[in-house]
Amino acid sequence: MIPNLEQLRKNYEQFDDKKLLRIASEEAARLRPDALELLKQEIARRGLTTDAAKADILTKEVNAEELAGHVETLRNLPCPICGSTGEKLNATIVSNVMSFIVFTHQSKEVKIACPRCLNKQNNNAMVKTALLGWWGIPFGLIRTPAALMFNARQKAQNDLPEANDLFKSFVYGRLGRIEVNKNNPEGLQDIITHIR
Numbered sequence: 034m035i036p037n038l039e040q041l042r043k044n045y046e047q048f049d050d051k052k053l054l055r056i057a058s059e060e061a062a063r064l065r066p067d068a069l070e071l072l073k074q075e076i077a078r079r080g081l082t083t084d085a086a087k088a089d090i091l092t093k094e095v096n097a098e099e100l101a102g103h104v105e106t107l108r109n110l111p112c113p114i115c116g117s118t119g120e121k122l123n124a125t126i127v128s129n130v131m132s133f134i135v136f137t138h139q140s141k142e143v144k145i146a147c148p149r150c151l152n153k154q155n156n157n158a159m160v161k162t163a164l165l166g167w168w169g170i171p172f173g174l175i176r177t178p179a180a181l182m183f184n185a186r187q188k189a190q191n192d193l194p195e196a197n198d199l200f201k202s203f204v205y206g207r208l209g210r211i212e213v214n215k216n217n218p219e220g221l222q223d224i225i226t227h228i229r
């Protein structure tokens with residue numbers, strides 16, 4: 034059910050400042066226009082004047098050049114895993130399958146790191162999956178080879194000299210947070226390290 038505007042307004046009124054700003058910086062781009070308008074009104078009503086509250090910057094149309102600029106900025110950060118700045122960062126998805134006889138657990142996780150660390154992440158997942166994935170019936174038998182292939186396919190994207198599509202969409206999905214933290218290297222590092 035889509036909440037009507039009155040319900041939405043009440044919701045926003047109940048959220049504390051922190052939550053409101055988090056929505057503005059992380060989810061504004063996904064809100065429908067009337068919901069976004071309400072959010073901006075509520076932020077203005079409370080007089081929240083931090084960078085994040087200037088919701089316009091968070092939802093403005095980014096042009097390709099700005100997006101490319103953000104991609105470059107993030108790719109040049111130190112690798113969240115090994116700390117090196119020798120190679121530009123990229124993104125991968127790590128797929129793990131673990132089975133416990135009748136129970137098969139599958140996880141997929143986005144990782145940002147240097148190509149070497151990304152490969153290591155996919156390799157570790159393949160070893161773990163190959164050892165622990167098969168033992169579930171029937172899903173272990175189905176999901177294990179799929180995860181092995183999935184990791185292998187992901188690895189092909191790790192060493193690309195340019196940002197892979199996953200990295201670009203990672204950046205695109207976090208434009209608000211990146212914009213707010215653009216002069217704050219620690220904030221940017223946090224975006225690629227603690228992925229949410």
Ligand SMILES: [Zn+2]
Nearest residue numbers: 112115147150
């Ligand atoms: Zn690394």
